[in-house]
Amino acid sequence: MLKIEQYSMNMEHLLTLPGEQVNHGTAGLESFEIRQNGDLRWIRFPDGTIQSVMLLKEPALPVLTYIQALLCSLLFMPRPSNLLNLGLGSGSIERFILSQYSDIELVSVEIDARIIEISKQYFHIPSSHTVFQLPAEKYLEINQANFDILVSDICTRQGTANSQLSTDFVMHAAHALNTGGVFAVNILPRSESEIIEVLIALRCAFPWILLYDVADMDNIVLFCTVTPSPSPASLMQRAKTLYQSTGLNLSPICRQMIALPAKK
Structure with a gap:
């Protein structure tokens, strides 16, 4: 807790x-x-x-709202068993999962060896935690496992990483999910047209998409599923359960999610 x-x-x-x-x-x-x-x-x-x-006094607490939003992916299945995180950053996702969910198998992927070193030296990621140093798209290409949750936070300082826009990346992500799993994507769109471009790419494999526009930031978090997303009532109930077990309140984010029309 x-x-x-x-x-x-x-x-x-x-x-x-x-x-x-x-x-x-x-x-x-x-x-x-x-x-x-x-x-x-x-x-x-x-x-x-x-x-x-x-x-520093609570390293496991996800400080930034968009990280909290990505963690809403935990609500899409009653008891997720594993999570693939593409884009380590300083390890905000890892610190929370390793601290609060010891029963979730966590796989981390990061392209930059310096970021991996920083996360372990300065941001409380255990040295024993394995991080695969690969481009996200390469990892998905060779991946043989299936996951309940796939998180992609591989934005660059120039905006959304182009690899997230490719058909291959999206299809590999969909194939890596277990039935009922969710693909949570953080994007930094520079224009409305870029948002549309991302949505078109995701729609190739994911008929159901929930959108959360992060307040006071440029981020948008998208929750993509192959099967129908949980109902708002289910997400709110699971957010309440998560709050009771971890102390992290994701209910305000759940209330602001927008369900895009399902692709026919």
Whole structure:
């Protein structure tokens, strides 16, 4: 159970925080700044963008709303047994799952060896946790397993990674899901036309899509299923159960999900 139930983080405020750099002289990580201010630690790129945020006094708590939204994928099945996370970042998904769901088999994939090193050195990911260093699309191409949950958070600083837009990527993702499984995708669209482009690509394999527009951020999280999505009442009930067992309240996000018309 999380000790801190909720924590509100305003990204605009975080961008103004000076923060102390804590990775001075770390070989191979010169292009990344690990910054810290009080109980907050984050990754800052040279162009000023921020990728990840962790609360030091409660590392397992997903601070950013879009990460909480991705964790709503846990609500799509009564008892998910495994989860594939494409795009490690600082390990926000991993910290929560490893802390709160020891019975869920977790597979992590990350293309950048430096990000893997950072997550283990500065962001409380256990050194024993295996992270496959591969492009997400390559992992899906060679993958032989099936998952209840597939999370894709492989946005670049320029927007949604192009690999998420390919037909092969989407089809491989659909084939990697167990019956009733969900594919949760975080995107950073630069225009309405890009949102439409992503939806068209996803519709090739996923007739049912729920959309969550993240408040005060540019992110949109999409929940894609091959079979009909759970009803709003089921999602809310499972959110209540998750809150009782972990202390993370996902009900406000569930209330704001928009069900797109199912593809005939």
